[in-house]
Amino acid sequence: MKLTILGCHSATPREHKHTTSQLLEIRGNLFLIDCGEGTQMQLRKSKIKFSRIQHIFISHLNGDHFYGLIGLISTFRLLGRTAPLTIYGPKGIKEIITLQLKLAKSWTDYELHFKELESTVSVPLYEDEHVKVATIPLDHRVYTNGFLFSTKSEKRKIKSKAIAGLDLKPFHFLQLQDGFSIQLENGNTYKNEELTAAPDPPKQYAYCSDTAYNKALIDRVAGVDLLYHESTFLELHKELAKKTKHSTAKEAADIAQKAGVKKLMLGHYSNRYSDKNDFIKEASVIFENVILSEDLKSFSV
């Protein structure tokens, strides 16, 4: 998994502060998570071939998380896209997008699917041979979901050097990938460990923005490799966080600590703070392995 932060700021975009959007790459598949205004420009800056995005997950319908979606959909059309695109987001998102396409007389030439969400319990959204995606219900002023991306257990990796010169049939490859030892036609036997290496372990990425401090999250994100948890505020503005149903850096760290995640990433910073290191300072008192999201920075999970 490779996570690229396209924007990690809250409320309104500024010259050097972009609103929320993230691109998650899992075995060559690109998943876009939220899409604030200007996301398509950030995608261009990131030099990622963003026409490969086939699934877009929108957490909620506040502008700093989806005002860039209609522009991206239109740009895909102008770039001659033919591959289908699926949008997962709160009920109402289809009406917003299709109304704008209708009034602009600019229907897409590719299939545009919507999976509208209203469930307040976690639901599976997507699955392929490598990854599963499910919602993480959040507690915000409007209906909001986070998303849990889980890679699946992979088959064992065949070592190309180790099998050089061996007369392997197709079924031998399948046996090796499934962990079996093999016997060749000439009678020679090979232990599985001689010819294969263990696969990468499954990984989990949990995306949680925007949300009030919410103990129900602890079970839902337990043990994930990376938890992105919003920290719009510092404890200094704890009351404001409560009122606006956002979290402080300390609260994010508390969830991370109680859920036993491997790493915590903070983000969705309010524009009122000039030094982002104050978020790290506040969180790391409670949870040590904490990092800051940063526009256009990439992270390996």
Added chain:
Amino acid sequence: MKLTILGCHSATPREHKHTTSQLLEIRGNLFLIDCGEGTQMQLRKSKIKFSRIQHIFISHLNGDHFYGLIGLISTFRLLGRTAPLTIYGPKGIKEIITLQLKLAKSWTDYELHFKELESTVSVPLYEDEHVKVATIPLDHRVYTNGFLFSTKSEKRKIKSKAIAGLDLKPFHFLQLQDGFSIQLENGNTYKNEELTAAPDPPKQYAYCSDTAYNKALIDRVAGVDLLYHESTFLELHKELAKKTKHSTAKEAADIAQKAGVKKLMLGHYSNRYSDKNDFIKEASVIFENVILSEDLKSFSV
């Protein structure tokens, strides 16, 4: 009049190419014309106090002219705006904006008015003591208007140095501003020209984007001080211009020449051209006083 180009490119925004938006300042009033995605970031870059904008004119509902509007409206709310804002644009614009505000549960705290347009003949939109704004019906794939901004004849300017030491009553000022000579209580008389200077002559700015070559424009923009006329294409792609109901640089120049405007500004460039000077070269064969719009550049009218 001072015109600031926020974006002058067509179709999709790129890292250094912003889609259409212009800010026109007339005697301290700010009028925003079109609002492509990212316009609010361009406004921040321009260092203009954009909270002063009270009127936004949207030519048509193609994304490169209005996808930034909802973000700007939301940002005004987040910045604590209280002044009313009026949006002038094609029928449907109110539904698009209000649907998004409703689903985000983020109604504005300021008065948001819509004047929806459907007329295919020119209609007056706005008038105050200094300026009048009217539509210029254009010929495009969707319902589109340009806008004609006309300043009014102003009163004569009183020369502060010339009146120093004179015992003028309030009615003397009014007489002078209206062009009359005056007689003071001590019997002294003063010719108007001694104490006043001629006002700035009225100015006209015509904004025409997007449109096919359209002879009906000639009368509508006759003699304006500055004509912004789209030139999405060069003559090399004349057929494409015709098909998509856009204009070439030569066609824009032809309108400017026939309408006897004082200056022509080109813009709405297709991303396919690397050298914008080719637009000037093509247009200036027909009309000499031609300039290029350029993102974040300001022009006096």
